[in-house]
Amino acid sequence: xxxGVAVYPGSNCDYDTYRVIRDVLKEDVQLIDYRRTxxxxxxxxxxxxxxxxxxxxxxxxLASHTPLTGAIKxxxxxxxxxxxxxxxxxxxxxxxxxxxxxxxxxxxxxxxRHQYLRVENADTPFTNQCEEGQILKIPIAHHDGNYFVDxxxxxxxxxxxxxxLRYCDEFGNITEEANPNGSIRNIAGVSNEKKNVFGLMPHPxxxxxxxxxxxxxxxxxxxxxxxxx
Amino acid sequence: MLIKFFIKPRKGVLDPQGRxxxxxxxxxxxxxxxxxxxxxxxxxxxxxxxxxxAVEQAKEMAKKALVNELIEDYEFEVVED
Numbered sequence: 001x002x003x004g005v006a007v008y009p010g011s012n013c014d015y016d017t018y019r020v021i022r023d024v025l026k027e028d029v030q031l032i033d034y035r036r037t038x039x040x041x042x043x044x045x046x047x048x049x050x051x052x053x054x055x056x057x058x059x060x061x062l063a064s065h066t067p068l069t070g071a072i073k074x075x076x077x078x079x080x081x082x083x084x085x086x087x088x089x090x091x092x093x094x095x096x097x098x099x100x101x102x103x104x105x106x107x108x109x110x111x112x113r114h115q116y117l118r119v120e121n122a123d124t125p126f127t128n129q130c131e132e133g134q135i136l137k138i139p140i141a142h143h144d145g146n147y148f149v150d151x152x153x154x155x156x157x158x159x160x161x162x163x164x165l166r167y168c169d170e171f172g173n174i175t176e177e178a179n180p181n182g183s184i185r186n187i188a189g190v191s192n193e194k195k196n197v198f199g200l201m202p203h204p205x206x207x208x209x210x211x212x213x214x215x216x217x218x219x220x221x222x223x224x225x226x227x228x229x
Numbered sequence: 230m231l232i233k234f235f236i237k238p239r240k241g242v243l244d245p246q247g248r249x250x251x252x253x254x255x256x257x258x259x260x261x262x263x264x265x266x267x268x269x270x271x272x273x274x275x276x277x278x279x280x281x282x283a284v285e286q287a288k289e290m291a292k293k294a295l296v297n298e299l300i301e302d303y304e305f306e307v308v309e310d
Binding site: 057058061065094100101103104105106107108146148149150182 | 242243245246248249294295297299300
């Protein structure tokens, strides 16, 4: 499988992501400069975490207007896989590839910690190696992860199984205390209608080797491989 | 022409920065502070003499980049610079 990792000025999880795909998944992977548009030969594009364009204007806005993101929109329209992690999720919402917006955390603080997540839909290209209701432990690290979407859209997303991950406690309870940033209904990850575009605030690439304390990120990365095989 | 954009968190959307500033002002003795909204002010200088055209462009700029209307409200004014 051929992965491409988008590199915008200010991306800072690009190499972590690249390394995990290359050394842990042992798959073909390349970094892609944000000015490029020739991406049709990839099977999956990953928009990594970081602070693209310094978060100027709003997180993800300027990156969403680059040539590469334009090409990623066409790539997604063809049904190919796109996953945005943290700042990548913010870029995907700003590019209108995913519904909603990511606002500043409700308490105004940057939050960096291991976080429990409940898999709400295990029938997607990104979660097929999970069970529905499974609890994953994956780190989060963000200032703007407070997911917001209007009630009508949210209802449609819930009916269509587009809410993929929610913040929960270690037992899988969806509580206010377990919500690290004020996200509506504890939402941590969502997909588009067709399920080929996925955005999430947690960092699977930081949870893919035992030395880092959790390998639960591999459930997500290996789901992508399974879907493609 | 100069376009002045005034952008603030949309009504009903929580504004953590505004809340913190509001608490801070009250702690300084401004007991009558009811609420604070913290937003953005943006100036765009245009090579354009036609005000109507500038207004049209301002709306387009807001929609395409400067404002996320899901979470932000905005106003703008066009003045001669």
